[in-house]
Amino acid sequence: xxxxxxxxxxxxxxxxxxxxxxxxxxxxxxxxxxxxxxxxxxxxxxxxxxxxxxxxxxxxxxxxxxxxxxxxxxxxxxxxxxxxxxxxxxxxxxxxxxxxxxxxxxxxxxxxxxxxxxxxxxxxxxxxxxxxxxxxxxxxxxxxxxxxxxxxxxxxxxxxxxxxxxxxxxxxxxxxxxxxxxxxxxxxxxxxxxxxxxxxxxxxxxxxxxxxxxxxxxxxxxxxxxxxxxxxxxxxxxxxxxxxxxxxxxxxxx
Numbered sequence: 001x002x003x004x005x006x007x008x009x010x011x012x013x014x015x016x017x018x019x020x021x022x023x024x025x026x027x028x029x030x031x032x033x034x035x036x037x038x039x040x041x042x043x044x045x046x047x048x049x050x051x052x053x054x055x056x057x058x059x060x061x062x063x064x065x066x067x068x069x070x071x072x073x074x075x076x077x078x079x080x081x082x083x084x085x086x087x088x089x090x091x092x093x094x095x096x097x098x099x100x101x102x103x104x105x106x107x108x109x110x111x112x113x114x115x116x117x118x119x120x121x122x123x124x125x126x127x128x129x130x131x132x133x134x135x136x137x138x139x140x141x142x143x144x145x146x147x148x149x150x151x152x153x154x155x156x157x158x159x160x161x162x163x164x165x166x167x168x169x170x171x172x173x174x175x176x177x178x179x180x181x182x183x184x185x186x187x188x189x190x191x192x193x194x195x196x197x198x199x200x201x202x203x204x205x206x207x208x209x210x211x212x213x214x215x216x217x218x219x220x221x222x223x224x225x226x227x228x229x230x231x232x233x234x235x236x237x238x239x240x241x242x243x244x245x246x247x248x249x250x251x252x253x254x
Contacts, residue, residue: 132223135194196214
């Protein structure tokens with residue numbers, strides 16, 4: 001008769017492969033999380049990812065034979081990724097550019113005859129829309145009182161500008177011919193007085209004073225550096241600068 005063994009034979013553990021398999025799956029999942037995080041740069045997510053990975057690998061190190069589910073690290077993956085700030089900024093710039101182009105088109109329409117004659121130029125600058133009006137259209141020589149026949153065009157422009165909220169600068173420019181009269185001792189006074197005349201006209205026609213400013217540059221910002229009569233005529237001008245929403249907001253901060 002066979003002698004009965006005192007204990008049971010230890011059965012061979014055929015499930016050891018599960019430990020390696022679980023480690024492999026964890027590492028693979030962690031790799032995908034890292035790749036996702038790199039494609040969506042966010043300092044806060046990196047910090048959460050680092051802590052989660054440390055917890056996960058620390059858990060495996062302390063429990064090498066455990067079949068329990070490791071700590072969840074998928075919680076750092078947002079189901080609705082945040083839209084990058086750069087995209088929203090680009091959309092804002094496009095919307096602003098469209099708005100300024102539409103405004104420029106409206107001004108070109110109401111001043112079409114003067115544009116065709118070369119007396120008015122509308123330019124889209126980095127800060128906004130510049131409407132350059134030849135001084136001879138608005139003022140008699142060496143004076144700062146508006147011509148009666150310029151009122152119609154300025155009223156049409158004022159009607160367009162009354163619909164917007166952006167700030168505006170009216171700039172007076174002269175040529176390099178010195179002036180010295182009792183009313184205008186220099187070109188500084190003449191250019192400032194002409195800009196102020198246009199500002200007062202706009203205020204009288206419905207544009208809030210808080211959106212307007214008058215600046216005199218004398219002959220310091222010529223459009224042509226030549227010393228011909230044609231160049232001097234170009235330099236004598238009044239520029240209406242309609243600031244873009246961004247530039248207008250910046251100016252209001254100061």
